[in-house]
Amino acid sequence: MKNILKQTLVIATLALTISACTSMKTMEATGGSLADGVIELSYTRTPSETSIFDEQDALKTATKRCKAWGFKKADAFSGEQTSCRDQLGSRCDVYMVTKKYQCVGKG
Numbered sequence: 001m002k003n004i005l006k007q008t009l010v011i012a013t014l015a016l017t018i019s020a021c022t023s024m025k026t027m028e029a030t031g032g033s034l035a036d037g038v039i040e041l042s043y044t045r046t047p048s049e050t051s052i053f054d055e056q057d058a059l060k061t062a063t064k065r066c067k068a069w070g071f072k073k074a075d076a077f078s079g080e081q082t083s084c085r086d087q088l089g090s091r092c093d094v095y096m097v098t099k100k101y102q103c104v105g106k107g
Contacts, residue, residue, distance in 0.1 A: 028042060029062075039062045072104065080097050
């Protein structure tokens with residue numbers, strides 16, 4: 001019993017530590033091409049920040065944009081691109097993380 005309590009405490013502490021260092025980001029439309037049927041969604045983060053985004057929420061946002069262009073839905077490309085948005089000398093102060101979505105199915 002004592003061992004289970006100890007393990008639970010360690011897991012809870014680890015979960016709090018991870019959640020304190022990770023921020024949830026909202027993806028916003030930042031580009032795309034109607035001709036290619038591609039939507040780009042992005043968020044920004046600092047170098048010291050570990051961030052994640054809600055994949056389902058991002059897919060809903062991309063699908064909404066695709067529907068406005070006359071498509072039925074959006075499919076996510078694999079992976080994300082990270083680029084430096086604000087650079088000070090040789091150091092990057094703000095990174096932009098971008099994910100692309102393909103619009104599919106003519107509405």
